[in-house]
Amino acid sequence: MLALADKMFTALSRGDVAVLDEIYHADVKIWHNWDNAEQSREDNLRILSGIPTRYDDFGYDEARCAALEDGFVRQHVIRATIGDKTVNVPTIFRVFVDGGKVRRIEEYLDAGELRKVFA
Template sequence: MLAFADKFFAVVSAGDIETLKTLYHDDVAVWHNYEEHEQNKEENLETLGSIPRRYDSFDYADARCVAIAGGFLRQHVIHASRNGKKAVIPAILRVYVDEGKVRRIEEYFDRGQLTAALT
């Protein structure tokens, strides 16, 4: 499971949307604590694919990951910059993996802190 988690975040970090498509079930749901909407596969791929257009830099640091029943739990720190401003935001994700693919993601971070730092 930890090897899958490493591969998943390597693909996300590289912005490799084509490979990411193969790591998601077609009915994947991605939930964020800061909105009332679960993203479907297409919406989440668009969100992740748009990162290079929205940020000058964006990466994950200080990753800690643990395998748990049915998937993994990952903590990391988002480092993002835009127009000379920088944000450092802790995040945690619960990722449900079924049959070798992501079925569901629940992501928790302070979107307001990210927005305030980069505005």
């Protein structure tokens, strides 16, 4: 589980959708607390592919991950920079894994912090 978590977040930080495409289950759902909506696999991959072009710098700091029987929980601080503005947003991901593939992601963060800095 921890190796899968590392692979996933390395790909996320780079916007590497080829790796995410490989580790996502065919019907993965991504839920966000800020809009209480589930995102499809296709929408998620499209949005994530733009990370390298949207930010001057983007990464995950202070990562802590715990393996669970059915997946993992990862806490980190998203660090994103555009120009002279940088934001640090504490985040938690609960990831459910089935058959070695990511089946569901539940992402908890204060999206208002991102919007406040990058509006």
